[in-house]
Amino acid sequence: MKKIIISLLALTLFGLAACANASPIEPTPTPNPMVVQGQKVFNAHCATCHALVPDTIIIGPSLSGLATRAETRVEGQTADEYIQMSILRPGDYVVEGFNNVMIANFAKDLTSEDMNALVAFLLTLK
Numbered sequence: 001m002k003k004i005i006i007s008l009l010a011l012t013l014f015g016l017a018a019c020a021n022a023s024p025i026e027p028t029p030t031p032n033p034m035v036v037q038g039q040k041v042f043n044a045h046c047a048t049c050h051a052l053v054p055d056t057i058i059i060g061p062s063l064s065g066l067a068t069r070a071e072t073r074v075e076g077q078t079a080d081e082y083i084q085m086s087i088l089r090p091g092d093y094v095v096e097g098f099n100n101v102m103i104a105n106f107a108k109d110l111t112s113e114d115m116n117a118l119v120a121f122l123l124t125l126k
């Protein structure tokens with residue numbers, strides 16, 4: 001009898017362990033349409049000078065990790081504000097080691113919808 005109880009216990013424990021290991025199957029998250037639009041704007045207007053892979057300089061710095069460092073750039077500016085400013089007034093804060101050659105007419109070229117989408121995309125670059 002004792003043997004049966006022990007083996008039942010062992011089976012239960014084994015079963016629990018097996019359940020804990022089974023990873024839940026989750027559906028692919030729906031891409032945020034604004035972020036998708038923002039990436040298109042990025043590819044069309046920014047990718048000529050900015051890489052998205054780390055430590056890769058084209059003409060401007062890589063924007064990998066931008067969303068994380070953006071809020072540390074200018075005191076008093078949130079990541080969102082810094083990113084907007086660095087697109088609309090790139091000369092206000094010039095990244096160390098680079099020249100202020102970023103085109104400053106994006107404000108005229110981009111619709112406000114494209115601009116918002118672009119910022120939403122850039123904020124995903126953690």
Ligand code: HEC
Binds near residue numbers: 073
């Ligand atoms: C002609 C090349 C060029 C183009 C096109 C360009 N940039 Fe830049 N960008 C630069 C350079 C050079 C710098 C570094 C100097 C500075 O801070 O202005 C920079 C800096 C930045 C920074 C600051 C990065 C940091 O680490 O603080 C952001 C953000 C940025 N660009 C976003 C964009 C976006 C978004 C676009 C497209 C709308 C764009 N850039 C288009 C050349 C460019």
